[in-house]
Amino acid sequence: MSDFDKYLTPLSARYTSKEMSEVFSMRNRFSTWRKLWYNLAIAEKELGLNVITDEAIDQMSQHLIITDEEIKQASAQEAIVRHDVMAHVHTYGQTCPAAAGIIHLGATSCFVTDNADLIFLRDAYDIIIPKLVNVIDRLSKFAVNYKDLPVLGWTHFQPAQLTTLGKRVTLWIQDLLWDLRNFDRARNDIGLRGVKGTTGTQASFLALFHGNHDKVEELDQRVTELLGFETVYPVTGQTYSRKIDVDVLAPLASFATTAHKMATDIRLLAHLKEVEEPFEKTQIGSSAMAYKRNPMRCERVCSLARHMSSLFNDAVQTASVQWFERTLDDSAIRRISLPSAFLTADILLATLLNISSGMVVYPKVIERRINSELPFMATENIIMAMVENGASRQEVHEKIRVLSHEAAAVVKEKGGDNDLIERIKNDKFFTPIHTYLGNLLDPSTFVGRSPQQVEKFISKDVKKALQPFENHINDADVKLNV
Template sequence: MADAESELLYDNPLIGRYASRAMAERWGPLRKFRTWRRLWLALAEAEHELGLPAAEGDSPRITKSHLEELKAHLDDVNLKRAAEHEKITRHDVMAHIETFREVLQEGARGVIHLGATSCYVTDNADLILMGESLDAICTSLASLIDSLGTFADQWKHEATLGFTHFQPAQLTTVGKRAVLWLYDLVLDLQELERRRDELPFRGAKGTTGTQASFLALFRGDHDKVRQLDQLVAKKMGFSQVFPVTGQTYSRKIDAQILDSLSGLGQSAHKWGSDLRLLAHRQEVDEPFESGQVGSSAMAYKRNPMRAERMCSLSRYLMGLPPMAAQTQATQWFERTLDDSAARRLYIPQAFLAADAILRIAINVANGLIVNRPIIAKNVREYLPYMATENVMMAAVRAGADRQHAHELVKKHSHAVTERIKQGIGVSTELFDLLKAEPAFAKVDFESVLIPRHFVGRAPEQVAEFLDTEINPIRKRYAGKLGQKSDLHV
């Protein structure tokens, strides 16, 4: 299509703006139809190796010369010619069979698709592409975990306000908060790896999954039909096949994979939301480039556009699994074709969205900016309130009545809070008021205002988490980590 004409058409933003070229090409038409040809070759090779007999007599139906001819034309897919055939046949698989046959000699033409149904190429190709995509997603996710783990380690001692209900609570550390994000991602990686490692192949199952056509071709030899199923899978890089299928493999597999990808979206959205809130508090910033514009009208703005985009794409990804679930729920008997059009949309786009999210996430993780002065200022502002429990315990150890000390803290803290809300007070007034009370006369107030005394085991928890959870991932993906990511726009 000419550039001038293509500019008139809708451009999927997942391809034009967000996802990597590698993921977009993996789900592109050329890759799909070349995979179909490799599947036809694998089937023909397996039938040849198992001695598939001719229609009459015992001579082999498929020869080595037939296979060599198939191999010579695996990549020269003519998409335009296939489209012309499909316009007539209204059947994409038949269109590509005819397109393949046109470049072969007469003898080799007859070995394409022998005993197979359309789902032999469509379903198996989808499983191949999903397996490769899951592997790519796992590798990118491991790189994200590695980078965020480095960030957590760097900032494991940096005291910061913790929040419950988005209200200031006890102190934590910047690094400890990062491992909360990390743990969600680790759980996602475990689930995605499981889906990748356990993904089976549809194999050679025939029109309704009974393998009747292959049994006829092998003249009732059940053992060879069983071997055919396994051999084709092995040739295409799979160690296991579905034990049973209808015409299609169970669409529950699609639903389970999309659920796993949705989990990644959930974690990325939570992290992105936290980053947006931290940006509002000016405590942690995402990367911001020298020529970047925050607002077309408000030149001073520095919006968290990466985190916002990550949340937006995550929301899209989280919205896809219900369609896969509905497809699985509405398949009649051995199959219906109402799954096809929807799957062409939500399976590739789920992987493209996950890929795009990880591109942003890796970019952010490698460029997070921690604003220590702002964090310290915010800690100082709320530390007097948080230190009141330690102050009370010090007073009790010095002989004060615990309940009386509690009432004094309650009275003065509420009074200071009211003054702050009126714009005429500061939090440090609380200790001035408590110092004036006889019950607190023996308390060393300065000794209880050191932030690191309020973070508990946060630094140790970070170190332990990195050792037990992150380092094994780093070891597992050694040589594949360190991905960098620049945004398209």
């Protein structure tokens, strides 16, 4: 059966990176199970289980990466025994006959399934954290580059006080810094389930070591070390607590809100023709409207961000209904939600990295929009300047009010340009300030401390946050699969 004849999730078939797909692939899953069995056997042998021979260890070490044929064999075996782990125990034993009798010794299925999942979660974070670091780095360079460019601010999507383009981008960066903190914390909090036995009591291993509690504890710690973890969960049921999945997916869901907000802002700016996402030379925006430059990357981000947020609920609901030491109603949903969350995060970050590497700015459009609104915003400055020249504040206010309404009528009712400044220039009442009206209308005087805020934020806060991840920063081109 060809891949073209069956459904493939777009997450892996269309969007995500090769490295993230490999983390959650069948080969990596089953090879990781073998790695777990191998390290369990090493630790058990080190602690005195002589039933495990050097030949068994040697054979297991030579077949840690499962082959295509072995995957097919295990699949056929699972159809008979209806148990995935035992099917792979059987297949691994056929490949390593000297180890067939000691593979999975003392272990429960969750020794391989749960410990493997924890390894995958840690490895998946190791893929997305560097991508997030580079998104922050590239946006930071963009913010510094445009720290002085005045833009019209928006509140309620209505014209508001001016800011700068660089300052606006720092709002996205600050959210991403919190995401980086959350990613790093979640990644480093992941421990190993370890060697806990059927219901978490370690009874089977206590029997193997004839009641020696110290050796059972040593076994748990040794397997943890062999697998490259610093922490093993001190108590578990049959599974590690599914609350761990909640803690792992929560930062991804939070990041989804950041990504959605940023992409939405860019979509709105594209509508205003002020800033656009990259648009490739041969890219087609619409099959019918050849002129279109649709913000498809940002639309993809918004779409997938909503999906990723919804996956957090899977973890919350699953953790809340795990009866006593475990139930099996977590298995099917976790096979879907955990990989999907990381595949989606990987896609979002790759897309944001592509966007942040090539955003296009149109200063003339920005300037024109500012000029259409700035006269109204400058009225307070004009009032104060007139008062300094001896006029009555109330009289100036009334004059400005009348002229502002006349100018607004031209804009709203006739579709004309804002001519408030021309009206002021033509009114003899305002003669005392005619010569320096231009200074009162300089956009750079309306942005407050925006440039200084950008400089301080990037040089202090961003630099400090990225310092532990400096070795991940690069300037490589980011090409999207589609």
